[in-house]
Amino acid sequence: MFRGLSAFPLTPTDDQGIDDTAYATLVARLAAAGVDSIGALGSTGGYAYLTREQRADAVKIAIEAADGVPVMAGIGALRTSHVLALAEDAQKAGASAVLLAPMTYQPLTEDEVFGLYEDVTRELSVPLCVYDNPGTTHVHFTDELHGRIARLPNVGSIKIPGVPDDPAAAKARVDALRALVPESVTIGVSGDWMAAVGLNAGCDAWYSVIGGTFPQTALALTRAAQSGAAGRATELSDELEPLWVLFRRHGSLRVMSAAASQLGLTGEPNLPRPLRGLDESARQEVVAVLHALGLTA
Template identity: 45%
Template structure:
């Protein structure tokens, strides 16, 4: 399977209160993904807290990800406020053995389409690896329009887009529109775990998954069944995860996934401040949701 297809699992990056990456804990997280056979790992995505880490600590995380070499393709998030900084991070990822890049147009000042185009082009040229555009307006406050995705898809190295779930149209309609604009080998995937079973059934190339980074077994099962075309079975499996989807929407997936990591014994690391962990009462809700999923009973490498 080619890069940016199938289940791309996005794990947390355990770190201490000063942003020092816990390589041992991250290694445990990554070992589970290898054991489950995910199609790729998205290191230093939003769930991986990339914007809360220094360049040196990002490199420490990528070096830990080197344990995936030859087993699972590694995609590395390289978003940064400045273009030169993002370009340097892209070179770091390439030099450390990454297989692909993920770029969100992070900014303080709202960006224009021309500014994002120039930013993405510079980072793609610096990294010289297949690059996935990260369309994440809830975090970056910038939305990639179909026109901009079309322009960027013609650039060297720009190979995919990671889309949010659409708010005002069906996934199938959005996919049809985008596929009519981009090269045939340009991959279109989705994030927003609660809608990604539908996205896979509609023909999306990838599920960029928070769940896959912490519970790769169930996420892989859904991906395989959805890609086989068995919509009824896939949606039934997805329905079992509804309590988790509700928690993701209510509290934000980052907070929930850290609570999940605590519950299954992977790490006691906390979300990067100023993000606060869930309250004890809300953590109980996470425990109950996990107990409702068959096979989630401890730090098994494949659950």
């Protein structure tokens, strides 16, 4: 299941909890659009701000609304025992895979990161995607660490944070990592503005923020790259540069929060405190870009 477009929706949340109806609507839109998988409770889904009970409910809602499309559930937490409990909840709910980022307060050593994945994969009955996201976790994976982890049982994919802008350098980056992991383990790119370069360089999947709200747009880029139309994939990404600018300026989560609200898919607020949505000036930037790109319909 770790191939093609994996779309990561928001989990609309306020001080009263998750908006179950809005969340189900977001997930159902992705399934109807034909995404290859759905990433529930990734960073875009705000997993770190939710209780175990809320996360278990969110996984159940996502699986029901996905209508057969595979759902990968985020299980990251500070303590290994909590990760294992979340993994159990996700598996009981019927998740097709789990996504694990090494969350930390105290800095983790490489052996501690490896030990986390060793402990968790030993207990799994579904495949796991390694979530390499140094921007939020402050854990920096080496390729050698990825290679060690990728040889553990049940590891199915590695979600890398991005690739170099230069196509040749991007291919060298992907090839270097691929040489260290088993053939059964796929490599997926994140950092949406790097998706086209990553897919064209040989990444198997795009773990996509924009795909969680604008699945057709993300699918067009993904399918172009998958069909070998590298130039077309690059063109489609270049057309989205105004949105990528906003992602880099404000953070993709807050931009997608504003976009989902603008489209009437969620209410306000839709982020858990202490997170706050964009101010009015930045929100108007988002609205203007959505209109310019034809993403308001």
